[in-house]
Amino acid sequence: MKPSARRRLFRGVLYAVFVIVLAAVILVADWEAIQTNFFNPQVAAAAFPDVIITAAKNTIIYTAIAFVGGLILGLILALMKLSPVAPYRWVATAYVEIFRGLPALLVIFGFAFAVPIAFDWRPPGGSAGAGLIALIIVSAAYIAETLRAGIEAVPAGQREAARSLGMNPSWTMVSVVLPQAFRIVTPPLTNELVILIKDTSLLFIAGMALGERELTTFARDSVSQMANATPLVIAALMYLIITLPLTQLVAKLERHNKRGR
Amino acid sequence: MAADNLLQKDRPAIEVRNLCKNFGDNEVLKGIDFHVDQGEVVCVIGPSGSGKSTLLRCVNRLEEPTSGTVLVEGVDITDPETDLDKIRTRIGMVFQQFNLFPHLSVLRNLTLAQQRAKKRSKAEAEEIARKNLEKVGLGNRENAYPAQLSGGQQQRVAIARALSMNPDMMLFDEPTSALDPELVGDVLGVMRQLADEGMTMMVVTHEMGFAREVGDRVVFMDGGVVVEQGDPKEVLGNPQHARTQAFLSKVL
Numbered sequence: 001m002k003p004s005a006r007r008r009l010f011r012g013v014l015y016a017v018f019v020i021v022l023a024a025v026i027l028v029a030d031w032e033a034i035q036t037n038f039f040n041p042q043v044a045a046a047a048f049p050d051v052i053i054t055a056a057k058n059t060i061i062y063t064a065i066a067f068v069g070g071l072i073l074g075l076i077l078a079l080m081k082l083s084p085v086a087p088y089r090w091v092a093t094a095y096v097e098i099f100r101g102l103p104a105l106l107v108i109f110g111f112a113f114a115v116p117i118a119f120d121w122r123p124p125g126g127s128a129g130a131g132l133i134a135l136i137i138v139s140a141a142y143i144a145e146t147l148r149a150g151i152e153a154v155p156a157g158q159r160e161a162a163r164s165l166g167m168n169p170s171w172t173m174v175s176v177v178l179p180q181a182f183r184i185v186t187p188p189l190t191n192e193l194v195i196l197i198k199d200t201s202l203l204f205i206a207g208m209a210l211g212e213r214e215l216t217t218f219a220r221d222s223v224s225q226m227a228n229a230t231p232l233v234i235a236a237l238m239y240l241i242i243t244l245p246l247t248q249l250v251a252k253l254e255r256h257n258k259r260g261r
Numbered sequence: 262m263a264a265d266n267l268l269q270k271d272r273p274a275i276e277v278r279n280l281c282k283n284f285g286d287n288e289v290l291k292g293i294d295f296h297v298d299q300g301e302v303v304c305v306i307g308p309s310g311s312g313k314s315t316l317l318r319c320v321n322r323l324e325e326p327t328s329g330t331v332l333v334e335g336v337d338i339t340d341p342e343t344d345l346d347k348i349r350t351r352i353g354m355v356f357q358q359f360n361l362f363p364h365l366s367v368l369r370n371l372t373l374a375q376q377r378a379k380k381r382s383k384a385e386a387e388e389i390a391r392k393n394l395e396k397v398g399l400g401n402r403e404n405a406y407p408a409q410l411s412g413g414q415q416q417r418v419a420i421a422r423a424l425s426m427n428p429d430m431m432l433f434d435e436p437t438s439a440l441d442p443e444l445v446g447d448v449l450g451v452m453r454q455l456a457d458e459g460m461t462m463m464v465v466t467h468e469m470g471f472a473r474e475v476g477d478r479v480v481f482m483d484g485g486v487v488v489e490q491g492d493p494k495e496v497l498g499n500p501q502h503a504r505t506q507a508f509l510s511k512v513l
């Protein structure tokens with residue numbers, strides 16, 4: 001057989017397999033059951049408007065708090081990691097290694113329950129607040145590494161030009177290095193943001209009051225209340241509505257960056 | 262104070278004594294004695310790796326000297342008590358790769374350090390910046406970003422940026438080496454104009470024509486030492502040292 005004929009045959013087989021599997025799924029699936037359990041209009045109606053005005057809103061608020069907090073703490077850690085003072089570097093390195101190595105769920109649980117008991121500490125904002133602090137601490141570890149890489153990617157000549165003009169190290173960092181570093185790391189930072197949106201779902205382990213629930217907690221509660229999976233589907237759609245524009249943005253930025261070079 | 266200033270006028274703008282610089286076990290500068298007088302244009306030439314950039318970068322301490330003395334207008338810049346940032350505002354520096362700030366407009370490139378390091382007001386900084394852009398022939402490009410300019414234009418902006426600090430002297434490290442040949446002339450023209458205005462200049466260059474016509478003195482370096490120096494026409498036309506002769510026969 002000629003190579004071109006073999007390629008065509010192989011393709012034909014792939015299409016055939018696809019069609020057969022699709023047909024099997026359509027024939028075998030119990031569409032009625034799927035509809036009542038996953039796409040049930042009555043259950044869906046009951047979820048609104050709370051799923052938006054409480055759950056989706058809280059997901060966005062928690063993400064924003066964790067991201068801004070993570071950026072601030074992450075920037076401090078990145079600068080510590082690049083510091084000429086060795087102990088700062090050690091502390092930052094240990095921090096990053098520890099919190100990147102631990103499951104976020106464990107850290108959230110620790111801050112919501114273990115730390116308050118151990119230190120007789122009342123976290124601001126109750127257990128949701130404690131969970132958020134944990135989320136900030138974990139995201140800062142990842143963001144610190146991203147920012148450090150961005151700072152190091154700014155050409156040495158930029159720093160030298162600024163210093164040769166008499167600008168001190170702080171102004172050089174703030175006005176020359178950091179603006180360029182942030183531009184370099186916008187795609188990976190947006191990725192961190194998308195991961196963080198999904199990680200807010202781990203906050204459920206902290207235990208949250210009704211008004212504090214974010215999408216996943218809300219969906220879990222509704223699912224067990226209604227004995228129906230439809231709220232899960234609605235929550236999933238909400239996550240996609242929030243994250244898809246961001247992942248598209250990352251893809252666009254990465255294409256843009258590639259062309260720029 | 263006035264007497265102090267008078268005294269300093271007699272001093273060389275740059276005076277380097279017995280300067281050594283090692284990178285690890287690589288001895289790059291091996292006891293350099295070098296000076297640039299007030300208003301003098303000194304061109305430093307020599308083969309690649311001879312330490313020209315390192316010498317120049319030791320003058321504003323972008324490179325830390327291993328030993329020796331570097332005096333800028335009589336001030337020892339290796340002294341830990343010296344306010345390095347303040348001295349640097351008096352030493353303009355122009356790099357081979359321009360090193361403009363790519364995230365800032367041309368005007369902002371020129372005003373940033375004026376405001377941050379010299380604490381000038383925005384209005385004053387912009388006035389000075391515009392005057393210097395005019396001077397390098399780019400008065401109409403203040404809103405452009407560096408990436409929108411040709412290499413020659415970028416280098417002229419970089420010169421204008423250094424001039425906006427009102428430096429007493431200018432250091433150039435192969436300012437035209439990264440440029441397309443047809444753009445070299447514009448940059449050399451600006452440098453020639455600066456020299457005519459009496460600016461003190463130390464210029465590392467491979468442009469022998471510039472060294473001959475604009476330079477007051479040429480310094481030939483090889484292997485981390487100053488091999489020969491003197492009047493450009495003498496050094497370039499009638500070199501005394503075998504190493505100078507060998508170098509010049511290659512580049513001329």
Ligand SMILES: Nc1ncnc2c1ncn2[C@@H]1O[C@H](COP(=O)(O)OP(=O)(O)OP(=O)(O)O)[C@@H](O)[C@H]1O
Nearest residue numbers: 284287289307308309310311312313314315316435
């Ligand atoms: N930051 C550095 N770290 C280690 N070695 C360096 C560093 N900078 C320069 N060198 C070494 O010092 C030597 C002299 O370098 P320098 O850049 O001063 O030479 P140059 O005369 O300017 O050459 P060129 O004409 O190529 O610019 C070279 O061997 C170079 O490898």
Ligand SMILES: [Mg+2]
Nearest residue numbers: 313314315435
């Ligand atoms: Mg060099």
